Amino acid sequence: xxxxxxxxxxxxxxxxxxxxxxxxxxxxxxxxxxxxxxxxxxxxxxxxxxxxxxxxxxxxxxxxxxxxxxxxxxxxxxxxxxxxxxxxxxxxxxxxxxxxxxxxxxxxxxxxxxxxxxxxxxxxxxxxxxxxxxxxxxxxxxxxxxxxxxxxxxxxxxxxxxxxxxxxxxxxxxxxxxxxxxxxxxxxxxxxxxxxxxxxxxxxxxxxxxxxxxxxxxxxxxxxxxxxxxxxxxxxxxxxxxxxxxxxxxxxxxxxxxxxxxxxxxxxxxxxxxxxxxxxxxxxxxxxxxxxxxxxxxxxxxxxxxxxxxxxxxxxxxxxxxxxxxxxxxxxxxxxxxxxxxxxxxxxxxxxxxxxxxxxxxxxxxxxxxxxxxxxxxxxxxxxxxxxxxxxxxxxxxxxxxxxxxxxxxxxxxxxxxxxxxxx
Amino acid sequence: xxxxxxxxxxxxxxxxxxxxxxxxxxxxxxxxxxxxxxxxxxxxxxxxxxxxxxxxxxxxxxxxxxxxxxxxxxxxxxxxxxxxxxxxxxxxxxxxxxxxxxxxxxxxxxxxxxxxxxxxxxxxxxxxxxxxxxxxxxxxxxxxxxxxxxxxxxxxxxxxxxxxxxxxxxxxxxxxxxxxxxxxxxxxxxxxxxxxxxxxxxxxxxxxxxxxxxxxxxxxxxxxxxxxxxxxxxxxxxxxxxxxxxxxxxxxxxxxxxxxxxxxxxxxxxxxxxxxxxxxxxxxxxxxxxxxxxxxxxxxxxxxxxxxxxxxxxxxxxxxxxxxxxxxxxxxxxxxxxxxxxxxxxxxxxxxxxxxxxxxxxxxxxxxxxxxxxxxxxxxxxxxxxxxxxxxxxxxxxxxxxxxxxxxxxxxxxxxxxxxxxxx
Numbered sequence: 001x002x003x004x005x006x007x008x009x010x011x012x013x014x015x016x017x018x019x020x021x022x023x024x025x026x027x028x029x030x031x032x033x034x035x036x037x038x039x040x041x042x043x044x045x046x047x048x049x050x051x052x053x054x055x056x057x058x059x060x061x062x063x064x065x066x067x068x069x070x071x072x073x074x075x076x077x078x079x080x081x082x083x084x085x086x087x088x089x090x091x092x093x094x095x096x097x098x099x100x101x102x103x104x105x106x107x108x109x110x111x112x113x114x115x116x117x118x119x120x121x122x123x124x125x126x127x128x129x130x131x132x133x134x135x136x137x138x139x140x141x142x143x144x145x146x147x148x149x150x151x152x153x154x155x156x157x158x159x160x161x162x163x164x165x166x167x168x169x170x171x172x173x174x175x176x177x178x179x180x181x182x183x184x185x186x187x188x189x190x191x192x193x194x195x196x197x198x199x200x201x202x203x204x205x206x207x208x209x210x211x212x213x214x215x216x217x218x219x220x221x222x223x224x225x226x227x228x229x230x231x232x233x234x235x236x237x238x239x240x241x242x243x244x245x246x247x248x249x250x251x252x253x254x255x256x257x258x259x260x261x262x263x264x265x266x267x268x269x270x271x272x273x274x275x276x277x278x279x280x281x282x283x284x285x286x287x288x289x290x291x292x293x294x295x296x297x298x299x300x301x302x303x304x305x306x307x308x309x310x311x312x313x314x315x316x317x318x319x320x321x322x323x324x325x326x327x328x329x330x331x332x333x334x335x336x337x338x339x340x341x342x343x344x345x346x347x348x349x350x351x352x353x354x355x356x357x358x359x360x361x362x363x364x365x366x367x368x369x370x371x372x373x374x375x376x377x378x379x380x381x382x383x384x385x386x387x388x389x390x391x392x393x394x395x396x397x398x399x400x401x402x403x404x405x406x407x408x409x410x411x412x413x414x415x416x417x418x419x420x421x422x423x424x
Numbered sequence: 425x426x427x428x429x430x431x432x433x434x435x436x437x438x439x440x441x442x443x444x445x446x447x448x449x450x451x452x453x454x455x456x457x458x459x460x461x462x463x464x465x466x467x468x469x470x471x472x473x474x475x476x477x478x479x480x481x482x483x484x485x486x487x488x489x490x491x492x493x494x495x496x497x498x499x500x501x502x503x504x505x506x507x508x509x510x511x512x513x514x515x516x517x518x519x520x521x522x523x524x525x526x527x528x529x530x531x532x533x534x535x536x537x538x539x540x541x542x543x544x545x546x547x548x549x550x551x552x553x554x555x556x557x558x559x560x561x562x563x564x565x566x567x568x569x570x571x572x573x574x575x576x577x578x579x580x581x582x583x584x585x586x587x588x589x590x591x592x593x594x595x596x597x598x599x600x601x602x603x604x605x606x607x608x609x610x611x612x613x614x615x616x617x618x619x620x621x622x623x624x625x626x627x628x629x630x631x632x633x634x635x636x637x638x639x640x641x642x643x644x645x646x647x648x649x650x651x652x653x654x655x656x657x658x659x660x661x662x663x664x665x666x667x668x669x670x671x672x673x674x675x676x677x678x679x680x681x682x683x684x685x686x687x688x689x690x691x692x693x694x695x696x697x698x699x700x701x702x703x704x705x706x707x708x709x710x711x712x713x714x715x716x717x718x719x720x721x722x723x724x725x726x727x728x729x730x731x732x733x734x735x736x737x738x739x740x741x742x743x744x745x746x747x748x749x750x751x752x753x754x755x756x757x758x759x760x761x762x763x764x765x766x767x768x769x770x771x772x773x774x775x776x777x778x779x780x781x782x783x784x785x786x787x788x789x790x791x792x793x794x795x796x797x798x799x800x801x802x803x804x805x806x807x808x809x810x811x812x813x814x815x816x817x818x819x820x821x822x823x824x825x826x827x828x829x830x831x832x833x834x835x836x837x838x839x840x841x842x843x844x845x846x847x848x
Contacts, residue, residue: 208669209666209669210666210668210669210670211665211669211670211674212669212671215674227668229668231714241635241817242633242634242793242794242817242819242820243701243703243705243726243728243793244634244651244653244701244726244728244792244793244794245632245633245634245635245636245792245793245794245817246634246635246701246793246817247636247698247699247701248695248698248701248702249698250635250639250817253703255704255705255707256690256704259683259686259687259690262683263683263687266680266683271672274671274672274673275671277667277668277670277671277672278672279667279677279714279715279716279717280679280680280718281667281679281709281712281713281714281715281716281717281718282709282712282713282714283679283707283709283712283718284709284712285705285706285707285708288705288706288707288708289705289706290655290703290705290706290724290726291703291705291726292703292705293703293705294704294705294707300714302667302668302714302715304667304668368668368669369666369667369668369669369670370666370668370669371668393665393666393669393670393674395666395669396666
């Protein structure tokens, strides 16, 4: 990566100003036709016909701008604008086009279309960068059809194994290896992607999927971290008994024991600064009859924090709380998921912050609560993310919504940062 | 009812001594063949073939002892031994023969067979009573096939309407009116029951279905009350949101709000004397995904106490707690069931206590946590109940178990009390 310059970079400013809000918005509306739902959302499973047609549409737009399309073995799509030094690794930007079954128009798609818009703005402004620029579509970010998600970026960065991923099957028994040829057939004849690896840098624009930017009235967020995540599965085992005939002293009530555990967790996990995310989303009581004392409770903990040390410390506290086994019940506690936090590269976040200020965009530094392809890229190259507000923080939902002005603001910041990072 | 005598009643003692433990136990084993399950339990739905055959078996035994069988319109079965004054209302005892789908050998059956054993002991001892004695089988106590339960005793006492009950259908669409003729056909030609009404007294022997007698090492319990019962349905409504992106300050977490409510309920409903029964048996969280903040919680409260005034006071407190609506959530609270407490007749419980002492049976005064046919009878005549221990308090379960010695002890107390109440 070229060192970020300290002084102003006129070409970056020019590129940002060349971003067209109306064109960016129109492409979102057109893209939403592929897998569009009656409720105004998008159902575009990874490697589906709708996903293939969205890819086809994007390649058409890219070729109109003069970008060169290529693909890799898992179907990641790269749309390249050459730099003045063809041997340098590309500065990349992008996200994904697949969606949740009842997803929205903006999750993933925005990062791809903002990248296209930035490259079009740069191209139309006649700006030359030293590094090549590439817009990338990572396949199967959502993981709702084929698990796990972030397959495309996981394979690109070597964190997932291609052979293993090709064998993954969906709920109907179709393997990735079966779905992939049909998906690729929508854009025939693409050459194999062959840029220098690793990329010089990676930027991903995305809707926030949370309520903070909207609450603050800010147009863009500079993401400094993706929170680390741990999942726990807690099982409390007591004894079923008759609600009418069993006095409290003789009960082994799994519900009340779980209630005691949650009270202890609430006390120990309370964060006055409200950075920690602590959620109990599943809580199942059995046998679940009004007049039977519960024999068993199963519940989950979803714990997130940008600092891995905090997560490790709190994991210990959760295990300590569960070791007690209140009300004569036994308690088991298992960690079922452990994704370390991602810290984005200082120089990338500094560059984004500087350009947000230079472009006079109301902005915040923030932490991503959700996972993104940029987490994988951050392990192989300097990376960063730009967030834009989405209405009421609603996402993974057909009602997902964002304003054309905010989408354009994020694309302007992206265009400026790309030119800066690529040596404009 | 004849006034209970203060002095000893030699014939009552003789009747008690004539109770045969082995005969009573053998009849339980034989009766358990009707609807017997491989796991050693009983599946004998109301008005089923197994229920009809159990009735047939009982009538055969009763006729061998010289009792006269009769039936009423809903199929309640009465097995009568005449008294010296044929115009007096009978002193009745009994329970039910139907079972839960995976029920045990003793629930209900014991009260019927203990009654039969008591009358056999009285008959074999040549004791004459002033009042007639009747063993009764109340139909459909369990209510697991046709709802509600305690149909037979409810109709007998006028608390339920025969025409309405005949229209009740089971899960397969069969009405009580359709099932009844087949049930009655197993015991053809029984005359219509025509005793003086209301009965002079009613006694019901039953397994405890709770752990107290076993814990105390007592053979019999004299039941003074059946607890009153109230059910509440509580619904807490918040808002679903992303577990990773939504800070606590912006959450409307229905699970955590419900947790706060339960904490408040636990504090207000704690009874240091452990008489109150407070159970949360159903607690359902939706959407129930580990990484989604719960939008809704539904939970039930089962509240029981022998004093109706206490239940009324606590109902008010529950409504007050639910009126608060913590963490920005809304809360609704509905009373879905309200069965007032039953207080058994002083003279009956005094009689049972006196005879338990005279027979040197280790005994306790106690409250029934479950509902029984005796609740209905208590509204029309002096009534009472005798409990015997069941292993670990387990009931409504194929593993239900009781000892032959305890069953006989309860039958001895029943025989003595029947002679006493009937003027032996």
